Amino acid sequence: xxxxxxxxxxxxxxxxxxxxxxxxxxxxxxxxxxxxxxxxxxxxxxxxxxxxxxxxxxxxxxxxxxxxxxxxxxxxxxxxxxxxxxxxxxxxxxxxxxxxxxxxxxxxxxxxxxxxxxxxxxxxxxxxxxxxxxxxxxxxxxxxxxxxxxxxxxxxxxxxxxxxxxxxxxxxxxxxxxxxxxxxxxxxxxxxxxxxxxxxxxxxxxxxxxxxxxxxxxxxxxxxxxxxxxxxxxxxxxxxxxxxxxxxxxxxxxxxxxxxxxxxxxxxxxxxxxxxxxxxxxxxxxxxxxxxxxxxxxxxxxxxxxxxxxxxxxxxxxxxxxxxxxxxxxxxxxxxxxxxxxxxxxxxxxxxxxxxxxxxxxxxxxxxxxxxxxxxxxxxxxxxxxxxxxxxxxxxxxxxxxxxxxxxxxxxxxxxxxxxxxxxxxxxxxxxxxxxxxxxxxxxxxxxxxxxxxxxxxx
Numbered sequence: 001x002x003x004x005x006x007x008x009x010x011x012x013x014x015x016x017x018x019x020x021x022x023x024x025x026x027x028x029x030x031x032x033x034x035x036x037x038x039x040x041x042x043x044x045x046x047x048x049x050x051x052x053x054x055x056x057x058x059x060x061x062x063x064x065x066x067x068x069x070x071x072x073x074x075x076x077x078x079x080x081x082x083x084x085x086x087x088x089x090x091x092x093x094x095x096x097x098x099x100x101x102x103x104x105x106x107x108x109x110x111x112x113x114x115x116x117x118x119x120x121x122x123x124x125x126x127x128x129x130x131x132x133x134x135x136x137x138x139x140x141x142x143x144x145x146x147x148x149x150x151x152x153x154x155x156x157x158x159x160x161x162x163x164x165x166x167x168x169x170x171x172x173x174x175x176x177x178x179x180x181x182x183x184x185x186x187x188x189x190x191x192x193x194x195x196x197x198x199x200x201x202x203x204x205x206x207x208x209x210x211x212x213x214x215x216x217x218x219x220x221x222x223x224x225x226x227x228x229x230x231x232x233x234x235x236x237x238x239x240x241x242x243x244x245x246x247x248x249x250x251x252x253x254x255x256x257x258x259x260x261x262x263x264x265x266x267x268x269x270x271x272x273x274x275x276x277x278x279x280x281x282x283x284x285x286x287x288x289x290x291x292x293x294x295x296x297x298x299x300x301x302x303x304x305x306x307x308x309x310x311x312x313x314x315x316x317x318x319x320x321x322x323x324x325x326x327x328x329x330x331x332x333x334x335x336x337x338x339x340x341x342x343x344x345x346x347x348x349x350x351x352x353x354x355x356x357x358x359x360x361x362x363x364x365x366x367x368x369x370x371x372x373x374x375x376x377x378x379x380x381x382x383x384x385x386x387x388x389x390x391x392x393x394x395x396x397x398x399x400x401x402x403x404x405x406x407x408x409x410x411x412x413x414x415x416x417x418x419x420x421x422x423x424x425x426x427x428x429x430x431x432x433x434x435x436x437x438x439x440x441x442x443x444x445x446x447x448x449x450x451x452x453x454x455x456x457x458x459x
Contacts, residue, residue, distance in 0.1 A: 143222030158202025269296030
């Protein structure tokens with residue numbers, strides 16, 4: 001409750017800052033608020049708080065994901081401060097980011113399908129505006145329109161599924177729905193199975209999972225680079241966790257109704273994302289398809305339904321988010337202000353132009369590819385271990401093959417950084433950018449040193 005009130009209050013404060021000409025205090029205020037949110041999440045650990053007539057449940061899983069998303073937002077703000085404050089309507093940008101985080105908070109802690117919808121809409125409405133925030137850029141406008149139209153359509157599927165669930169069970173509470181499934185596991189009505197499929201379509205869209213991923217590359221490419229960074233980290237985490245929360249709590253006792261379908265979606269997502277990324281000449285679009293593929297790896301953990309799954313998904317989302325912030329921010333620095341995307345040749349000789357950026361990009365690519373000894377390797381290891389524990393051997397084999405494909409395009413960037421030459425000038429970084437890169441690199445190595453701490457933190 002404290003986290004929700006704190007984040008909502010921060011968002012309202014950001015909106016009022018424009019009226020009272022307090023914009024220069026927004027960055028430190030928001031950073032302090034995010035740190036307080038992380039502190040509250042840690043303080044409330046092991047309390048299992050129920051709010052709003054049991055419509056929200058702050059269990060350990062919700063608290064840890066809330067804390068991790070607040071931390072990722074804090075990292076994002078360190079790298080985005082200059083970008084935000086060069087734009088007009090500074091307070092609006094801060095408010096939209098904070099309200100997106102409020103929606104994400106609700107999505108990882110809901111205990112009622114009504115709250116899932118509310119959280120999803122709070123998050124989505126803010127993102128529609130952020131995606132089109134570069135008003136003079138046609139690609140940004142296209143991204144906003146496409147995201148809005150496709151998002152609204154997917155929400156329709158989700159709501160139709162929720163309505164059918166209510167029609168069968170008489171409740172929106174996911175634990176009550178779970179009790180219904182356990183009591184009727186061998187005799188589920190066809191309408192209930194249809195509802196699961198409709199909800200699956202809506203949730204797969206939000207997680208950018210194939211074949212409902214078609215909006216993601218265009219939206220990620222057209223949106224401002226730092227907005228894309230936020231979408232592929234915090235937003236993807238919220239989407240996957242809300243997916244997991246519903247299917248584990250409500251439909252865990254009837255896995256035959258969804259496990260095979262989600263397994264197929266996971267395989268399609270991994271291969272479509274990775275194979276398509278191989279052919280992308282532009283780095284931002286390459287990373288966009290890479291993000292689609294990572295949704296597939298996370299779905300492998302979801303399908304597992306094992307004791308390791310929750311911790312593995314927490315570890316993976318955190319490692320993936322930190323590596324993505326590092327990679328996308330370096331892309332943002334390299335990209336020309338008039339160009340929303342650059343090709344791989346822009347990374348040529350980066351090691352001579354700025355060694356810190358070169359090392360940071362290498363660490364990010366190694367982590368995303370799952371190369372040891374970076375955190376991304378352990379993320380995939382625990383996801384695959386959870387699936388093996390559940391007997392999903394074929395799914396893990398396909399995931400490993402898909403992961404091997406990704407090494408090719410990640411290493412194309414690394415090769416350009418170290419083994420190709422350029423006549424471009426050296427790049428000077430601000431202290432905040434140096435701090436961001438240092439923190440991200442340190443986290444990725446620290447997570448690799450003590451992975452078990454993150455895996456067991458929610459137990």
